Amino acid sequence: MRTTLTLDPDVAKMIETIRRERGATLRDVVNDALRRGLTQTKPARRNAFATRTVSLGRPSLPNVDDVADVLDEVEDGAQR
Template structure:
Protein backbone atom coordinates (compact mmCIF):
# COMPACT_ATOMS: atom_id res chain seq x y z
CA UNK A 1 0.00 0.00 0.00
CA UNK A 2 1.38 3.37 -0.97
CA UNK A 3 1.20 6.75 0.68
CA UNK A 4 -1.78 8.85 -0.26
CA UNK A 5 -0.97 12.39 -1.41
CA UNK A 6 -2.47 15.25 -3.40
CA UNK A 7 -0.81 16.10 -6.68
CA UNK A 8 -1.76 18.83 -9.14
CA UNK A 9 -1.33 17.64 -12.72
CA UNK A 10 -1.31 19.97 -15.71
CA UNK A 11 -4.05 19.48 -18.30
CA UNK A 12 -1.78 17.97 -20.96
CA UNK A 13 -0.43 15.43 -18.46
CA UNK A 14 -3.94 14.43 -17.39
CA UNK A 15 -4.87 13.96 -21.05
CA UNK A 16 -1.85 11.72 -21.62
CA UNK A 17 -2.58 9.68 -18.49
CA UNK A 18 -6.23 9.26 -19.46
CA UNK A 19 -5.24 8.18 -22.97
CA UNK A 20 -2.90 5.56 -21.47
CA UNK A 21 -5.65 4.40 -19.07
CA UNK A 22 -8.01 4.03 -22.02
CA UNK A 23 -5.37 2.26 -24.14
CA UNK A 24 -4.19 -0.20 -21.46
CA UNK A 25 -7.20 -0.54 -19.18
CA UNK A 26 -4.92 0.05 -16.18
CA UNK A 27 -6.13 2.16 -13.23
CA UNK A 28 -5.29 5.88 -13.28
CA UNK A 29 -3.01 5.71 -10.22
CA UNK A 30 -1.09 2.75 -11.65
CA UNK A 31 -0.43 4.60 -14.92
CA UNK A 32 0.77 7.67 -12.98
CA UNK A 33 3.03 5.57 -10.71
CA UNK A 34 4.56 3.69 -13.65
CA UNK A 35 5.18 6.93 -15.56
CA UNK A 36 6.81 8.55 -12.52
CA UNK A 37 8.95 5.47 -11.94
CA UNK A 38 10.15 5.45 -15.57
CA UNK A 39 10.90 9.17 -15.49
CA UNK A 40 12.78 9.01 -12.22
CA UNK A 41 14.72 5.90 -13.24
CA UNK A 42 15.86 7.53 -16.48
CA UNK A 43 17.08 10.63 -14.66
CA UNK A 44 19.68 8.63 -12.72
CA UNK A 45 23.05 9.46 -14.24
CA UNK A 46 24.98 6.48 -15.52
CA UNK A 47 28.71 6.73 -15.99
CA UNK A 48 29.60 6.39 -19.66
CA UNK A 49 31.91 3.53 -20.49
CA UNK A 50 35.49 4.71 -20.88
CA UNK A 51 36.68 5.56 -24.38
CA UNK A 52 39.16 2.98 -25.55
CA UNK A 53 41.63 3.16 -28.39
CA UNK A 54 42.72 -0.12 -29.88
CA UNK A 55 46.21 0.33 -31.29
CA UNK A 56 47.17 -1.23 -34.60
CA UNK A 57 50.66 -1.74 -35.90
CA UNK A 58 50.70 0.01 -39.26
CA UNK A 59 54.31 -0.87 -39.84
CA UNK A 60 56.78 1.17 -41.86
CA UNK A 61 56.76 0.92 -45.64
CA UNK A 62 59.92 -0.35 -47.26
CA UNK A 63 62.19 2.48 -48.37
CA UNK A 64 61.09 4.93 -45.65
CA UNK A 65 63.79 6.02 -43.24
CA UNK A 66 62.37 7.68 -40.12
CA UNK A 67 65.80 9.13 -39.34
CA UNK A 68 65.82 11.08 -42.64
CA UNK A 69 63.44 13.94 -41.78
CA UNK A 70 64.16 15.90 -44.97
CA UNK A 71 63.50 12.78 -47.03
CA UNK A 72 60.16 12.26 -45.25
CA UNK A 73 59.11 15.87 -45.90
CA UNK A 74 60.13 15.56 -49.55
CA UNK A 75 58.09 12.39 -49.85
CA UNK A 76 54.96 13.95 -48.28
CA UNK A 77 55.21 17.56 -49.52
CA UNK A 78 57.24 17.12 -52.67
CA UNK A 79 60.37 19.10 -53.39
CA UNK A 80 58.44 22.36 -54.01
CA UNK A 81 58.26 23.12 -50.28
CA UNK A 82 61.92 24.16 -50.17
Protein backbone atom coordinates (compact mmCIF):
# COMPACT_ATOMS: atom_id res chain seq x y z
CA MET A 1 0.00 0.00 0.00
CA ARG A 2 1.31 3.40 -0.90
CA THR A 3 0.53 6.32 1.40
CA THR A 4 1.86 9.68 2.54
CA LEU A 5 3.04 9.86 6.11
CA THR A 6 3.98 13.05 7.96
CA LEU A 7 6.52 12.44 10.73
CA ASP A 8 7.35 14.67 13.63
CA PRO A 9 10.93 15.97 13.41
CA ASP A 10 12.16 13.92 16.39
CA VAL A 11 10.69 10.71 14.93
CA ALA A 12 12.13 11.42 11.50
CA LYS A 13 15.56 11.91 13.08
CA MET A 14 15.32 8.58 14.96
CA ILE A 15 14.23 6.76 11.82
CA GLU A 16 17.03 8.29 9.80
CA THR A 17 19.59 7.31 12.47
CA ILE A 18 18.34 3.70 12.50
CA ARG A 19 18.24 3.62 8.70
CA ARG A 20 21.91 4.68 8.47
CA GLU A 21 23.03 2.28 11.23
CA ARG A 22 21.35 -0.69 9.57
CA GLY A 23 21.98 0.34 6.01
CA ALA A 24 18.26 -0.24 5.43
CA THR A 25 15.67 1.59 3.41
CA LEU A 26 13.24 4.06 4.92
CA ARG A 27 10.42 1.70 4.01
CA ASP A 28 12.00 -1.23 5.87
CA VAL A 29 12.70 0.81 9.03
CA VAL A 30 9.20 2.30 9.15
CA ASN A 31 7.52 -1.06 8.50
CA ASP A 32 9.64 -2.75 11.17
CA ALA A 33 8.87 -0.03 13.73
CA LEU A 34 5.15 -0.18 12.98
CA ARG A 35 5.09 -3.99 13.20
CA ARG A 36 6.85 -3.94 16.56
CA GLY A 37 4.64 -1.21 17.95
CA LEU A 38 1.39 -2.74 16.75
CA THR A 39 2.13 -6.21 18.05
CA GLN A 40 3.28 -4.97 21.46
CA THR A 41 0.40 -2.60 22.01
CA LYS A 42 -2.40 -4.06 24.06
CA PRO A 43 -5.49 -2.11 25.00
CA ALA A 44 -5.29 -0.60 28.45
CA ARG A 45 -7.24 -2.59 30.97
CA ARG A 46 -9.86 -0.54 32.69
CA ASN A 47 -10.98 -1.06 36.22
CA ALA A 48 -14.67 -1.59 36.68
CA PHE A 49 -16.47 1.59 37.59
CA ALA A 50 -18.26 1.42 40.91
CA THR A 51 -20.13 3.93 42.99
CA ARG A 52 -20.51 3.83 46.71
CA THR A 53 -23.95 3.69 48.21
CA VAL A 54 -25.00 5.88 51.07
CA SER A 55 -28.11 5.92 53.19
CA LEU A 56 -30.25 8.98 52.67
CA GLY A 57 -32.58 8.07 55.51
CA ARG A 58 -36.32 7.56 55.32
CA PRO A 59 -38.10 9.45 52.56
CA SER A 60 -40.26 12.32 53.75
CA LEU A 61 -42.94 11.32 51.25
CA PRO A 62 -44.26 7.75 51.13
CA ASN A 63 -44.66 7.66 47.34
CA VAL A 64 -43.05 9.84 44.68
CA ASP A 65 -44.44 8.04 41.64
CA ASP A 66 -47.06 10.72 40.98
CA VAL A 67 -45.42 14.11 40.49
CA ALA A 68 -48.69 16.00 40.98
CA ASP A 69 -49.20 14.39 44.41
CA VAL A 70 -45.64 15.22 45.40
CA LEU A 71 -46.03 18.86 44.34
CA ASP A 72 -49.31 19.14 46.24
CA GLU A 73 -47.67 17.68 49.36
CA VAL A 74 -44.67 19.99 49.11
CA GLU A 75 -46.82 23.08 48.49
CA ASP A 76 -49.10 22.19 51.42
CA GLY A 77 -46.05 21.74 53.66
CA ALA A 78 -44.65 25.13 52.63
CA GLN A 79 -47.94 26.85 53.57
CA ARG A 80 -48.11 25.27 57.05
